[in-house]
Each structure stands twice: as C-alpha cells, then as structure tokens.
Amino acid sequence: MSAESHGPDLVSAVALLGAAVVAVPLFKRLGLGSVLGYLVAGLVIGPYGIGLFSDAQSILHVAELGVVMFLFIIGLEMEPSRLWGMRQQIFGLGLAQVGLCIGLLMSVGVLMGLPPVVAFVAGTGFVLTSTAIVMQMLEERRMVGVQAGQRIVAVLLLEDLAIVPLLALVAFLASGAAETSAVARWQAVGVGLASIAGLIAAGLWLLNPMFRLLAEARAREVMTAAALLVVLGSALAMQLGGLSMAMGAFLAGVLLSESDFRHQLEADVEPFRGLLLGLFFLAVGMALDLAVIAANWATIAIGVVAYMLVKGVAIYGVARLARAGHREALERAVMMAQGGEFAFVLYAAAGAVGIIDAQTNAVLTATVIVSMVLTPVMIILHDRMVPPEEPSLDGVEAPQHSEASVLIIGFGRFGQMVGSSMLTRQCSISVIDTDPEMVREANAYGFKVHYGDGTRLDILHAAGAGRARMILCCVDDRDAALRILHLLKSEFRGIPVLCRAFDREHAMRLLAAGADEVVRETFESALTLGREALIRLHNSEEDADEVIATLRRRDAERFALESSQGMEAGRRLLLSHRQDWLGEGQAKAEARAAEQTRD
Incomplete structure (x- = not known):
C-alpha cells in the first residue's frame, strides 16, 4: 500500500x-x-x-x-x-x-x-x-x-x-x-x-x-x-x-x-x-x-x-x-x-x-x-x-506631562520596588511574572500582576510591549534576562529597555545585547551599607560620601575598561585602585595622627 x-x-x-x-x-x-x-x-x-x-x-x-x-x-x-x-x-x-x-x-x-x-x-x-x-x-x-x-x-x-x-x-x-x-x-x-x-x-x-x-x-x-x-x-x-x-x-x-x-x-x-x-x-x-x-x-x-x-x-x-x-x-x-x-x-x-x-x-x-x-x-x-476626519484641537490644552506606560517583566523583590516607584507618580504599568504564588500575593496587596512568560514573544505582545514607552526587565534569571532582551530589541525597536543585572559580567553581556541601562542588583545596596558602616565607625558624613563617590567613579572606570578590553584589564585596574586606595588611606591616617599629636 x-x-x-x-x-x-x-x-x-x-x-x-x-x-x-x-x-x-x-x-x-x-x-x-x-x-x-x-x-x-x-x-x-x-x-x-x-x-x-x-x-x-x-x-x-x-x-x-x-x-x-x-x-x-x-x-x-x-x-x-x-x-x-x-x-x-x-x-x-x-x-x-x-x-x-x-x-x-x-x-x-x-x-x-x-x-x-x-x-x-x-x-x-x-x-x-x-x-x-x-x-x-x-x-x-x-x-x-x-x-x-x-x-x-x-x-x-x-x-x-x-x-x-x-x-x-x-x-x-x-x-x-x-x-x-x-x-x-x-x-x-x-x-x-x-x-x-x-x-x-x-x-x-x-x-x-x-x-x-x-x-x-x-x-x-x-x-x-x-x-x-x-x-x-x-x-x-x-x-x-x-x-x-x-x-x-x-x-x-x-x-x-x-x-x-x-x-x-x-x-x-x-x-x-x-x-x-x-x-x-x-x-x-x-x-x-x-x-x-x-x-x-x-x-x-x-x-x-x-x-x-x-x-x-x-x-x-x-x-x-x-x-x-x-x-x-x-x-x-x-x-x-x-x-x-x-x-x-x-x-x-x-x-x-x-x-x-x-x-x-x-x-x-x-x-x-x-x-x-x-x-x-x-x-x-x-x-x-469618506476620508477620516482630522481631530480638532480647539479648546484642548497641551499636557504638562504625560503618564508613562511601563511594562515590568518580573515582579520579585527587585521588581516590586521598581513598580512602587512608578506608582508614586501615577504611571500606568503592566506587570507579568511566571511565579503563580507571587502573582496571587502581589494581587492581594493591590498590585495588578498577570501570569506570563517574558521569554515568549506572543506573551510580550499580549502584555502590551509594543505600546509601552519603557520596558523594565527585572527577572532574577540571568539567561532569561538575556533572552528577553534579545526579543525586545529585535521586535520592539525604539522602546528603551532597562535591565536588572546579576553581577558585573552579566551587566556587560546585557549592555552588549543592547540594554539602554543596567543596574547590578547588589551594587547600590552594598554602597549604601558601606556608607552607613563608615559613619558608625566615627567617620564624618562628608568623608563617607567622598569614599562612596570615589568607589562609584572607579567602578565606572573599571566597567568601561572591561567592556572594551576584557576582564583581565579590569582586574589589573582594580589592583591598581586598591594600591592607590591603601596609599591614600595610609596617608590620611598618618595626617590624622599628626594632627592629634599637635593637639
């Protein structure tokens, strides 16, 4: 047959x-x-x-x-x-x-x-x-x-x-x-x-x-x-x-x-x-x-x-x-x-x-x-x-500001804080997440969160990614974040995408994939905790702020170098920064000791 x-x-x-x-x-x-x-x-x-x-x-x-x-x-x-x-x-x-x-x-x-x-x-x-x-x-x-x-x-x-x-x-x-x-x-x-x-x-x-x-x-x-x-x-x-x-x-x-x-x-x-x-x-x-x-x-x-x-x-x-x-x-x-x-x-x-x-x-x-x-x-x-009628603008005032339309992908601890900041200014947000338990709890606290997998293009379309003014990728999975970013940049060009990064290497990969802004999930909190520790060790707030500003500047220099020349160049710059930092610290300590002796 x-x-x-x-x-x-x-x-x-x-x-x-x-x-x-x-x-x-x-x-x-x-x-x-x-x-x-x-x-x-x-x-x-x-x-x-x-x-x-x-x-x-x-x-x-x-x-x-x-x-x-x-x-x-x-x-x-x-x-x-x-x-x-x-x-x-x-x-x-x-x-x-x-x-x-x-x-x-x-x-x-x-x-x-x-x-x-x-x-x-x-x-x-x-x-x-x-x-x-x-x-x-x-x-x-x-x-x-x-x-x-x-x-x-x-x-x-x-x-x-x-x-x-x-x-x-x-x-x-x-x-x-x-x-x-x-x-x-x-x-x-x-x-x-x-x-x-x-x-x-x-x-x-x-x-x-x-x-x-x-x-x-x-x-x-x-x-x-x-x-x-x-x-x-x-x-x-x-x-x-x-x-x-x-x-x-x-x-x-x-x-x-x-x-x-x-x-x-x-x-x-x-x-x-x-x-x-x-x-x-x-x-x-x-x-x-x-x-x-x-x-x-x-x-x-x-x-x-x-x-x-x-x-x-x-x-x-x-x-x-x-x-x-x-x-x-x-x-x-x-x-x-x-x-x-x-x-x-x-x-x-x-x-x-x-x-x-x-x-x-x-x-x-x-x-x-x-x-x-x-x-x-x-x-x-x-x-x-019968061509479409042109809308009349008579009597209509130009808006002073427009409400942002934001899609947030991932609504764990990181995404919830970001979403809260959006809501304080009455921004219109749409949120999707793959954890049904989290979706249920977030909705109980007044957030409107939908179940959806951000790595799927059809889900992104359904969630309104094409109509958003900004997209925030806040997922805690580094591979998923990269897949989502690739989809967003290939399908929804022109819409800025801000990403949560797991660490320095992940941040560089996200930037290379086209992310408009990247924030490492522990960097800012670590700097804040370090500043508080310096103040409790009897350093003045001005000194603590100077230290944090220096750390932030040197981290940015190292990040830029690593992005262009690789991790080994960044490691060498970090060692140099540490030597400079120790030298500056030693000099300041000796100056303080001399001042106390004079007093």
Whole structure:
C-alpha cells in the first residue's frame, strides 16, 4: 500500500496554506484587505474554481472554531464592569436595529414575490451580520477599543443571542409544530439559561484555581491545552444548550478578563484563532456556488442589492436616532450591511422543517455569501470616498506631562520596588511574572500582576510591549534576562529597555545585547551599607560620601575598561585602585595622627 493512502492529506493542507500565503499579502499590498484575499483564494481553490476541494461545508464547520476563538479573545478585553456598562447598547441599540431590519427585509422579500413565511425567514437570516468579517475589520482598523467599535460589538452580541429565539420561531412556523412549539420553546429557554448559569459558575470558581495549579507545574504545553479546553468547552456547553458557540466563548473570555492568567491565555489561543479564522474565510469563498449564481444571477443580484441597501439604510437610521454622528452611522451601515454565517444555520433549519425548498435555500445562501464577499470592497470604497476626519484641537490644552506606560517583566523583590516607584507618580504599568504564588500575593496587596512568560514573544505582545514607552526587565534569571532582551530589541525597536543585572559580567553581556541601562542588583545596596558602616565607625558624613563617590567613579572606570578590553584589564585596574586606595588611606591616617599629636 502506498503511504499516501494512509498518511495525512498533505495536499489539502499545502493548498490551503499556499492559497492564504499568496493571496492575503497580495490583496493587502493592493489595499483590498486580508478578508477579501481569503475569500478570493477560497473561490479559486474550491469546488467551483480549480477544484482542489469538493466539500466546502465540511471545512466551514471546522473553521467556525476560528470565530469562536476570536470571540473568546474579544471577551478577554471586556471586563464585567465594562460589559455591564454596555447593557443599554446591547439591549437597546441591538434590539432596535434587529427589530427594524427584520420588518424591512421581510417587506423586501414579499415585494420580490416570496410567500410571507419564506420572506420572513429570508429577511431574518440576512439580519444576522457576519461576526467574523466585522470583528476582523474592527481589529484591522483598531476600532475594538473605541466607543464606535464597542457599539458595533454590542449589536453583534445581541444578534448572537437572537439566534436562539429565531430558531425556535422557525420551528413554530413549520407546519404541524404548533401543538408542541410552546413546550419546546420553554424547554429550550430553560436549557439555555442552565447552560449560561453553569458556565458562569465554572468561570467564577473553577477556572482560576485550575490555571494556578497548571502554572505551578510549569508545563507550557499543558497551559496551551487548558486554554483550548476552556474555549472549546465553553463553546460546547452553549451549543448543547441551544445557544451560539461564539457566545459561549465570549462569555468565558469575559469571566477570565480579570484573571491573573489573561495574557497567557490570549497568547496561547491567538495562533489557533488566526489560522482557523483565515480557514473560515477560505471556506466561505469555497462555498460560493457559481452554478447557482449563473442559473439565478438576476434574482441573486436583485436580492443582494435590495437586502444590503435596505439593511444599510435601517442601520444608519437607528444609529442616527441613537445620536451617532453621520460618519459613525455611515461606517456602521457599510460595515454591517451584509448577511452572516448564522444565516446558513437558520436557512438549514428552515429547510429541514419544510419552510423553504433546496433551490430557495441555495439561492438565499448564495445571496448571503455574495454580500459577505462584497463587504470588504464596500469598506474600501467608503474609506476612499469618506476620508477620516482630522481631530480638532480647539479648546484642548497641551499636557504638562504625560503618564508613562511601563511594562515590568518580573515582579520579585527587585521588581516590586521598581513598580512602587512608578506608582508614586501615577504611571500606568503592566506587570507579568511566571511565579503563580507571587502573582496571587502581589494581587492581594493591590498590585495588578498577570501570569506570563517574558521569554515568549506572543506573551510580550499580549502584555502590551509594543505600546509601552519603557520596558523594565527585572527577572532574577540571568539567561532569561538575556533572552528577553534579545526579543525586545529585535521586535520592539525604539522602546528603551532597562535591565536588572546579576553581577558585573552579566551587566556587560546585557549592555552588549543592547540594554539602554543596567543596574547590578547588589551594587547600590552594598554602597549604601558601606556608607552607613563608615559613619558608625566615627567617620564624618562628608568623608563617607567622598569614599562612596570615589568607589562609584572607579567602578565606572573599571566597567568601561572591561567592556572594551576584557576582564583581565579590569582586574589589573582594580589592583591598581586598591594600591592607590591603601596609599591614600595610609596617608590620611598618618595626617590624622599628626594632627592629634599637635593637639
């Protein structure tokens, strides 16, 4: 038997990776965005392109995990207090937009000749915006953290919640389901609420202790496995409860947003999220059935234009009623005018209970996919026709000073003192450390410390190294300090890095690696103790200060010599300094003795 018959399907894997590697950079270079690159690449290699894949739906089911992981990472950025503050936007703005869009899109379907029930299902499916596409665009445009982006996230969350009652409504509309629909609906609601309650309980009382135990074991691969377990387990819990998998992952992320292990979790999940989300867009491109489009091109073209236009106008109107500015309302309308991946689920459920036939399902699905493909193009046109508004500085005073944004790596005795000095001037600091016990104790004393390994580039990114104004490496492991410094200087150029050194040799190695400032952990404390000892031996404070200043100057001379000529040159200079020091000491002693004799 050939190896190919039993080995992994490397052809498929290479085709998927190759399509992404070629298409995405090309489309980004052309200014068309990564999403459109993935969609076009999927169309080219899919069953309706060159035919490297025959079943796009099977890939799409797996790739939906990318959306799940994306929502988990977004949840990590949403602290419970912040989410509670968005409740009016979620249930006010979200309900208004969804309700108005359903009514208007159903009217569009009726005008296109669809029966009322079919028109309702078609319009309802198109209301559910593509979470994957919109969130990817928000991330690329750096809008997730701003108010305009958060309002879009609020609507997406409401739409994720709406899939449950909408599926129940589809079952109710099916013939023969009227007698059992009420009981089934209440059961579905009860199971869904139980799933949410169970997930919240696990997040509050189980997840942090579990990660603490795993962190103490110091097995990196197990921490990664645990992160994936949390994401997929929460998604499964919601799916079993009849809810959205993405909603379950988002809720798990929110519950862990204030955890000590937040940065570690984000860094562990991020690579899988990126790959699977790219795979999702590839699968959507593959699912674009060119034969159905060719046979029903007029219906699909009219449907895409009518649905997107009406939905966009409705979104714009709701945004303006909610006191959003024209630019924000227009941007939201363009970004959310398409249908989404949840429409596939709703149309499949409607087809399963006989509300729509296979042909209608294919046409509606193609309409949604075409709208998803057109969205990146519409965003590009929007950005070119409506350039970003220049911020006004009228009435804004120039700041007298700016608060520093500092990342501290390592929070033992040394790092804690450094961090305390930062806090006295209200500096904004982010702290990571690999000792879970220390993290727990530091948080108990009011410091916000996250668990994370500073020798990992993904952890540094998650902890905000790229946004910091200064980075302090305070770890007590000399090899780890050098690895961290090399990563920082290669990845985050221009950001000053101040390092704690173990001894003189370690300090020189850190300086050679590019450290902007190095402090030996015992040098300053030894000088302070020496000064105190001199004073207690009845030397004046002036003499003691002179001694310490001389020691500091000569140490700097020796350090500079050793850095340029080597340790042996420094040893010779040290011996010379000692001879000079003894001679000076002897001369001063003799002078004091002579003075005492004269007295």
